[in-house]
Amino acid sequence: MKIACLIKQVPDTETRIRIKPDRSGIEESDIKYIVSPYCEFAVEEALRVKEKAGGGEATVISLGPDRVVEAIRTALAMGIDKGIHIDSEGKSFDSYATAVVLANVLRDRGFDMILCGKQAIDGDNGQVGPMIAELLDIPQVMIIERLELTADKKGVTATRRVAGGGKEVYEISFPALFGCEKGLNVPRYASLPGIMKAKTKPIEKLKSSDLLNGALPLVQWANYQLPPERMAGKKIEGDLAYQAHELVRLLREEAKVI
Amino acid sequence: MGLCQQPAKKLVTHTELVDRSQEERLYSMANYDLTPEQEMLRRTVRDFAEAEIKPVRAQLDEKEEFSYDLVKKMGELGLFGMTVSPEYGGQGVDYLTYCIAVEELARVDGCQAATVAAENSLGIGPLYNFGNEHQKRKFLPDLCSGKKLWGFGLTEADAGSDAQNSKTRAELKNGKWVINGSKIFITNSASKITAGITVQAVTGAGSEGRKEISCIIVESGTPGFTAKEMHRKLTWRSSNTGELYFDNVTVPEENLLGPRGGGFKQMMTTLDSGRLGIAAMGLGGAQGAFEAALDYAKQRKAFGKPISQFQVNAFKLADCALEIEAARNLLYKACWLKDQGRPFGKEAAMAKLYTSEVFHRVANHCVQLHGGYGLMEEYPAAKFYRDQKLLEIGEGTSEIQRIVISRYLGC
Ligand SMILES: Cc1cc2nc3c(=O)[nH]c(=O)nc-3n(C[C@H](O)[C@H](O)[C@H](O)COP(=O)(O)OP(=O)(O)OC[C@H]3O[C@@H](n4cnc5c(N)ncnc54)[C@H](O)[C@@H]3O)c2cc1C
Numbered sequence: 050m051k052i053a054c055l056i057k058q059v060p061d062t063e064t065r066i067r068i069k070p071d072r073s074g075i076e077e078s079d080i081k082y083i084v085s086p087y088c089e090f091a092v093e094e095a096l097r098v099k100e101k102a103g104g105g106e107a108t109v110i111s112l113g114p115d116r117v118v119e120a121i122r123t124a125l126a127m128g129i130d131k132g133i134h135i136d137s138e139g140k141s142f143d144s145y146a147t148a149v150v151l152a153n154v155l156r157d158r159g160f161d162m163i164l165c166g167k168q169a170i171d172g173d174n175g176q177v178g179p180m181i182a183e184l185l186d187i188p189q190v191m192i193i194e195r196l197e198l199t200a201d202k203k204g205v206t207a208t209r210r211v212a213g214g215g216k217e218v219y220e221i222s223f224p225a226l227f228g229c230e231k232g233l234n235v236p237r238y239a240s241l242p243g244i245m246k247a248k249t250k251p252i253e254k255l256k257s258s259d260l261l262n263g264a265l266p267l268v269q270w271a272n273y274q275l276p277p278e279r280m281a282g283k284k285i286e287g288d289l290a291y292q293a294h295e296l297v298r299l300l301r302e303e304a305k306v307i
Numbered sequence: 308m309g310l311c312q313q314p315a316k317k318l319v320t321h322t323e324l325v326d327r328s329q330e331e332r333l334y335s336m337a338n339y340d341l342t343p344e345q346e347m348l349r350r351t352v353r354d355f356a357e358a359e360i361k362p363v364r365a366q367l368d369e370k371e372e373f374s375y376d377l378v379k380k381m382g383e384l385g386l387f388g389m390t391v392s393p394e395y396g397g398q399g400v401d402y403l404t405y406c407i408a409v410e411e412l413a414r415v416d417g418c419q420a421a422t423v424a425a426e427n428s429l430g431i432g433p434l435y436n437f438g439n440e441h442q443k444r445k446f447l448p449d450l451c452s453g454k455k456l457w458g459f460g461l462t463e464a465d466a467g468s469d470a471q472n473s474k475t476r477a478e479l480k481n482g483k484w485v486i487n488g489s490k491i492f493i494t495n496s497a498s499k500i501t502a503g504i505t506v507q508a509v510t511g512a513g514s515e516g517r518k519e520i521s522c523i524i525v526e527s528g529t530p531g532f533t534a535k536e537m538h539r540k541l542t543w544r545s546s547n548t549g550e551l552y553f554d555n556v557t558v559p560e561e562n563l564l565g566p567r568g569g570g571f572k573q574m575m576t577t578l579d580s581g582r583l584g585i586a587a588m589g590l591g592g593a594q595g596a597f598e599a600a601l602d603y604a605k606q607r608k609a610f611g612k613p614i615s616q617f618q619v620n621a622f623k624l625a626d627c628a629l630e631i632e633a634a635r636n637l638l639y640k641a642c643w644l645k646d647q648g649r650p651f652g653k654e655a656a657m658a659k660l661y662t663s664e665v666f667h668r669v670a671n672h673c674v675q676l677h678g679g680y681g682l683m684e685e686y687p688a689a690k691f692y693r694d695q696k697l698l699e700i701g702e703g704t705s706e707i708q709r710i711v712i713s714r715y716l717g718c
Pocket of ligand 1: 425429458459460461462464465466467468469491492493494495543548697700701702703704705706707
């Protein structure tokens, strides 16, 4: 069984985001990067599926600048067999361009199962997974919280939660793509033996410019700005009738939302 | 710091040393980068300590509970037998890598760091360095995986710093060692998973009026051998500390570790390396206490502003940051010397002494900055304050470190 997991390196959630003076992007110099948590679930799930299938090969793939090699190495230390780093060559990628590049890497490599996060926690777009599936013309299930290999190991049962506490259960045969949700698993730590073993695992280097096939990003970034500072709240006191009346008045006259 | 991954076991000749240092002068005057593997291990152990240890550290400490669950998890991470060759189930990394792991554990909890550091340096170290092939194959794999623990019994009720004064005796009778005596304060010796002890005993009269001292392996469960957990400690309350009694304990002659009469030298060698681990605990503890102090000082307001903005407090924090930086450089250099196969004893003693005294000062500032809350166990400051004290006492007190350093100076 051949499994691919797609991971993205994102700023740590504790990072204080600062905008570049020319507003063309965010200051990257003092950002601590982590693997997006949903992508970590994908890595862990790849390892579990491999263990349950009793063999196979898992590949981790990441698009980004040189620093993402660190994220790839971490996945290798967790137990993934090999890595592919697609150099972003200093360019920005929207969901579509990212999906095109990744789909072109995935195509023809014979992966049975492609795992990714349900979304990356920086842009929170949640589009790359479905777009890749579309480009490769394979089925996809996003936001899965359970994955069960079928007895013949030729497919899976995937469960996703839907509104109102309901669940959708899909039976899918390979090849297919899955977007992982929190609760699917608890990612393991990279152990010291794993870290030492990762040193000798191969990382293939590709260039994004060779993989775009003329596709262009559909999104252009005009500029970046921080959300406005949260203003102090207002507390309305008095009896209930007065509070309700005052609230409606403020919403109408001050906040102008109704 | 030009780091190698394998412990440099081979002793280096003088010419090689000169050649090597010239080569290094040409190519790397000083290189402070860690290897990607060391960086990754630091991240992993930090994440582990934050997620798995931090939530339970206060509770374990309060209950004086030794956590088998954490030992198991730390074993899975590969934190035992770190410098031992993979041939015996170890990880085969260098001392700097080992110290980074201990540092990260101690940043969150000195007790778990103690379990790991004592196990690597004192439990596993002597078996690996002085054991014969049979002994190594028999004991090391389970110890390196963290399934079992091992203690190093040196200190006695009446012989601590003055270890030469040990009273525990082992007599060879009909091809068997018969051991009588007791040991105290022995880390990892009284847990449910302790597989045995390396016990230092007087085995006869040596030369020049000195006693002949040897190390002997005693497995748990040997009749006459009892290990009792010690409680009501001020520090390291969730680390396992045992009091050991030997009442006609009889073990085969081949349980001797290394040559007969080699015990004192083995102890000195073990403690030299052990000091690096203890120093890493001091460094990590200081780092943890410093971060707690800085966070609190920035949040706590008095007289209308954060207390970190009063110069007296800001300067304290600046001093802490400075001393931690200096301590880290000293320890990493000592590790580097060891990993290069060069003499490192003086630097190891310096690092042990300095990091534990830095931790002492930082923990003191940390409590002071917390005011009354610093004295309450709800905040980590109090535990750092309690835990740091051990480091000025265990594996050679600060006074003994100064003796060691001054001897290197020819005093
Ligand atoms: C939690 C814990 C865990 C431990 N783990 C282990 C272990 O795993 N294995 C083990 O063998 N031991 C262990 N120890 C014991 C520890 O190493 C000793 O406590 C330590 O070496 C000091 O010995 P002592 O307690 O007998 O003090 P003493 O030697 O009696 O010292 C008392 C005081 O006198 C000072 N002093 C002694 N000699 C001199 C001198 N020549 N010049 C100036 N001052 C001097 C000392 O510095 C100290 O301040 C542990 C101790 C503790 C508390």
